[in-house]
Amino acid sequence: xxxxxxxxxxxxxxxxxxxxxxxxxxxxxxxxxxxxxxxxxxxxxxxxxxxxxxxxxxxxxxxxxxxxxxxxxxxxxxxxxxxxxxxxxxxxxxxxxxxxxxxxxxxxxxxxxxxxxxxxxxxxxxxxxxxxxxxxxxxxxxxxxxxxxxxxxxxxxxxxxxxxxxxxxxxxxxxxxxxxxxxxxxxxxxxxxxxxxxxxxxxxxxxxxxxxxxxxxxxxxxxxxxxxxxxxxxxxxxxxxxxxxxxxxxxxxxxxxxxxxxxxxxxxxxxxxxxxxxxxxxxxxxxxxxxxxxxxxxxxxxxxxxxxxxxxxxxxxxxxxxxxxxxxxxxxxxxxxxxxxxxxxxxxxxxxxxxxxxxxxxxxxxxxxxxxxxxxxxxxxxxxxxxxxxxxxxxxxxxxxxxxxxxxx
Numbered sequence: 001x002x003x004x005x006x007x008x009x010x011x012x013x014x015x016x017x018x019x020x021x022x023x024x025x026x027x028x029x030x031x032x033x034x035x036x037x038x039x040x041x042x043x044x045x046x047x048x049x050x051x052x053x054x055x056x057x058x059x060x061x062x063x064x065x066x067x068x069x070x071x072x073x074x075x076x077x078x079x080x081x082x083x084x085x086x087x088x089x090x091x092x093x094x095x096x097x098x099x100x101x102x103x104x105x106x107x108x109x110x111x112x113x114x115x116x117x118x119x120x121x122x123x124x125x126x127x128x129x130x131x132x133x134x135x136x137x138x139x140x141x142x143x144x145x146x147x148x149x150x151x152x153x154x155x156x157x158x159x160x161x162x163x164x165x166x167x168x169x170x171x172x173x174x175x176x177x178x179x180x181x182x183x184x185x186x187x188x189x190x191x192x193x194x195x196x197x198x199x200x201x202x203x204x205x206x207x208x209x210x211x212x213x214x215x216x217x218x219x220x221x222x223x224x225x226x227x228x229x230x231x232x233x234x235x236x237x238x239x240x241x242x243x244x245x246x247x248x249x250x251x252x253x254x255x256x257x258x259x260x261x262x263x264x265x266x267x268x269x270x271x272x273x274x275x276x277x278x279x280x281x282x283x284x285x286x287x288x289x290x291x292x293x294x295x296x297x298x299x300x301x302x303x304x305x306x307x308x309x310x311x312x313x314x315x316x317x318x319x320x321x322x323x324x325x326x327x328x329x330x331x332x333x334x335x336x337x338x339x340x341x342x343x344x345x346x347x348x349x350x351x352x353x354x355x356x357x358x359x360x361x362x363x364x365x366x367x368x369x370x371x372x373x374x375x376x377x378x379x380x381x382x383x384x385x386x387x388x389x390x391x392x393x394x395x396x397x398x399x400x401x402x403x404x405x406x407x408x409x
Contacts, residue, residue: 100149
């Protein structure tokens, strides 16, 4: 077991590949291409190397839940080093463990519970290395490990493929939006690109640019009804539960990062909780935007949901469809975030949304846009729902495979 390299800010952003806390926390396996760089010497690269079979654990964090999260290397990473906020576990001998099996085992509820139970919390949570001297591992024979690891890795590969398909589809949808509403080359009555074909343009003083004739400009509240939320009393256990009314928090959007849609969060609210907190149920298609901790995360509600107070969400009720509202708000996010303020924590206020202006196209054009990208939207929904099913299947099978109740044929 070895701790990672201590680095300075001056070393970051250039040099050799670097495995960060964030990368380990967010991945079962070390990505083929490391997103971070660090200026390191040859001796440091040798001492803090990354080889196939290495296991990396987060060793310190603000919260216990982020401690001991694992990430496994499936190949060697020449010249790469890893963060001092990580621990590297390197097998002492070949043939003891299968890397893919270990990746899933170390992320299983069984092992995660061991980590959190043995963490040390002072000012920050820290990994107590002594636990590795008395922690027993449940290790089947190597062939069984390999078959379990390969099967679960196949499920994860299917999830990853869906994510990559959705990323391509999202880039395509955004390109179409930009083509129609930034370059103004939406199809005219003859199906030709409007601006490039000489469509009439007029100067708009609010936006300080030319926009198509007949279009207007207004604040973001013109896109739909802006809605907030609240939190029922946590002193009343009956206000919360599972299988109740979907209740979304900014943390849920953070956990949902990478997905376009959301159906529910970690916790639901009861009807009594809804009444006590005067919550409103917003319809499917509502564009949820977190307005605090964290700011500026977006998702589209797959079904009726309600939220806590950390939202300024858009209910499409003013003639603009969900897809147009989603991309219009997404395009405005840098400006929205720039105007966020607060003494305790940064927050987006209703006043900010009223001060940020956007182009308001002819509604027939926005309706045509929503229709044009609907096949993309439906394919994205399908992929995300498939991933939910695959993730649930993986998590359900994991303990059964570990204790031998189920075997891979």
